[in-house]
Amino acid sequence: MKTNILLASLLSLWLTQTAAHGDEDHSKDASKPAVAATYDKPQRLPDGSVFVPKDAQRRLAIRTVLGQEQTLPRTVELNGHVVMDPNAGGRVQAMQAGRIEPGPGGLPVAGMKVVKGQVLAYVAPALSSVEWAGQRAELAELRVKAQQAERQLARLRELSGTVAKKEIDAQAAELAALRARAAALRAATGREALRAPVGGVVAVARAINGQVIEARDVLFEIVDPGRLMIEALAYDAAQVAALEGATLAGSPAPLRLVGAARALRDGALPVLFALGQADAPPLALGQTVKVVAQTRDTVKGLSLPAASVVRNAANESIVWVHERAEVFRAVPVRVQPLDGTNVVATGAKPGARVVTAGATLINQIR
Numbered sequence: 042m043k044t045n046i047l048l049a050s051l052l053s054l055w056l057t058q059t060a061a062h063g064d065e066d067h068s069k070d071a072s073k074p075a076v077a078a079t080y081d082k083p084q085r086l087p088d089g090s091v092f093v094p095k096d097a098q099r100r101l102a103i104r105t106v107l108g109q110e111q112t113l114p115r116t117v118e119l120n121g122h123v124v125m126d127p128n129a130g131g132r133v134q135a136m137q138a139g140r141i142e143p144g145p146g147g148l149p150v151a152g153m154k155v156v157k158g159q160v161l162a163y164v165a166p167a168l169s170s171v172e173w174a175g176q177r178a179e180l181a182e183l184r185v186k187a188q189q190a191e192r193q194l195a196r197l198r199e200l201s202g203t204v205a206k207k208e209i210d211a212q213a214a215e216l217a218a219l220r221a222r223a224a225a226l227r228a229a230t231g232r233e234a235l236r237a238p239v240g241g242v243v244a245v246a247r248a249i250n251g252q253v254i255e256a257r258d259v260l261f262e263i264v265d266p267g268r269l270m271i272e273a274l275a276y277d278a279a280q281v282a283a284l285e286g287a288t289l290a291g292s293p294a295p296l297r298l299v300g301a302a303r304a305l306r307d308g309a310l311p312v313l314f315a316l317g318q319a320d321a322p323p324l325a326l327g328q329t330v331k332v333v334a335q336t337r338d339t340v341k342g343l344s345l346p347a348a349s350v351v352r353n354a355a356n357e358s359i360v361w362v363h364e365r366a367e368v369f370r371a372v373p374v375r376v377q378p379l380d381g382t383n384v385v386a387t388g389a390k391p392g393a394r395v396v397t398a399g400a401t402l403i404n405q406i407r
Contacts (some may be wrong), residue, residue, distance in 0.1 A: 083406045090370045091361070091406050098367075103399035105363045108343040110391040115338040116378050117280060118290070119312065121273030123328045126315070129268035131238035133261035139164040141252040141260075142232065149261065151246045155237045161261055162248050163232040176226060183223040190216040241265040244326045262326070269316050269324055271296060273332045274309040281310050283336040288381035290331040292322045333378045340377070342385040349397045350376050350384060351404045360386060361403050363394040369403055 083093045093103070125131075141148075142163040149161050194212045197204050245262035254260065271289070275281045287296040296314035303310075314332065316324070324330070345360065353359050359371045374388035389395060396403060 085407050086368075090364065090368050091403055092368055093403065093406070094367055098399075101399045101402045103403070104397050105394045106345070106397045108345065108386075108389055108391060108393050108395045110341055111344055112339050112341055113344060113379055113385050114285070114335040115340045116333050116335050116380070116385075117275075118378060119273035119275055119287075119332040119334055121271045121312075121314075121330050121332050123324045123326055123330065124270050124272045124313075125244075125262070125264045125326060126268040126270050129239060129265035130241065130244075131263050132259050133161060133235050133237065133263070134257050134259050135164045135235065135254050136233060136256060137164065137166055138255050139167045139233070139253070141248050141250060141254060143250055144235075148248055148250060149243050149246055151243050153243045153246075155240065155243060155263060157237055157240045159237045160234050161237055162235045164235060164254070165232050167253065180223060180226055183219055183226065187216060187219040187223060190219055235260065237261075237263055239263055239265070264326055266323075267316075269326070270299065271314040271316065271330060271332060273312045273314065273334070275301070275312050276309050278310060280336070281312060283338065284312065284334050285337060287314050287332050287334040289322060290333055290378070290381050292381040294322060294381070296332065333380055335380070340385055340387070342387040343389055343391070343395070344379060344383055345386050345395055346397050347378075347382055347384050349395055349400055350374070350386065351400050353404070359404075360389055361396040361400050362389065363396060369396065371404075 081094065083091065083097050085091055093101070142165055144160040144162050146159075149155060155161065190212065194209070194216055197209045197212055201209065241263045242265070243261055244264045245259075247258075248254075248260040273287075275284075281301045284298055284301070286298060288294065289296065294317055296316060299313040299315050301310055301312040312334075349360050350358050351361070353371060353373075357373050358376045359373050361369045362372050364370045372389050372393070374386040376384050376386050379385045386395075
């Protein structure tokens with residue numbers, strides 16, 4: 042009996058303590074409220090998707106586009122460099138060795154605008170003392186002969202009534218020939234004027250006042266910035282035959298296919314593209330560029346901006362798809378360039394809403 046009373050007392054005491062602490066959590070599990078709090082900020086979910094609240098999407102300036110499958114031209118990437126248009130540019134070279142002297146407006150510098158026919162510099166011929174002495178002696182001899190011929194012509198004209206006209210004409214012709222020889226010799230010993238072959242901008246200036254140069258040295262290069270060309274290198278003749286148009290990587294400005302060589306140069310076929318007058322990016326002569334050339338072959342895929350494609354931890358190309366209102370999922374894709382700013386992505390489902398702006402920021406969320 043006493044045992045039953047003791048058990049009843051202990052049970053009553055235990056029930057009283059349980060009721061007093063019934064609303065308290067003694068499990069020491071602090072992760073439950075923390076999980077609810079973390080959903081107020083962007084985070085990577087266990088399944089690999091990314092949770093981004095609406096206000097965070099606005100702060101990150103995330104933009105999407107509805108991906109539609111299209112039949113697009115297949116492209117190839119060609120390495121090239123900027124060259125001058127031979128019809129809109131030119132080089133200024135000296136025809137003889139000599140010393141540089143400034144032109145009427147001084148020596149031009151790189152970036153200066155010039156017009157066709159403008160005198161850029163003079164070249165004083167480089168002659169030895171023996172050559173100078175020989176030319177001066179020949180000029181003196183021609184001067185004396187011309188004076189004698191002039192006096193003889195005057196005497197013949199005084200005797201025009203008794204002297205045949207053909208003798209007077211012959212003497213006049215001889216005098217004219219002597220004067221022409223003297224003028225030609227003086228011109229040969231004078232300065233050579235270097236003139237601009239075309240109008241444009243001086244791209245290269247290698248002339249310095251007093252500089253001694255050799256014949257055929259390139260002193261100036263003049264280009265028209267609006268009529269530059271791109272020379273790309275292709276290594277497959279069949280590929281060259283299928284080319285139609287192109288753009289520069291990173292630029293939407295189209296390039297016009299001018300033509301391709303039919304002879305190999307260092308194992309490659311040079312292909313020329315002309316820059317358009319409008320929206321042409323600023324380029325420098327000799328600058329290395331990458332050309333995205335379009336061919337007649339086609340491929341099916343989604344046309345997306347190049348900024349849509351990022352790399353995951355495995356270095357695979359992926360795009361982020363807006364799966365639900367605040368959830369984004371990475372989708373692996375195969376990518377090839379379409380033009381200077383867009384790519385063709387295959388692997389994503391048509392109709393998926395693909396992130397076009399802010400994909401890099403979503404990819405960094407952990």
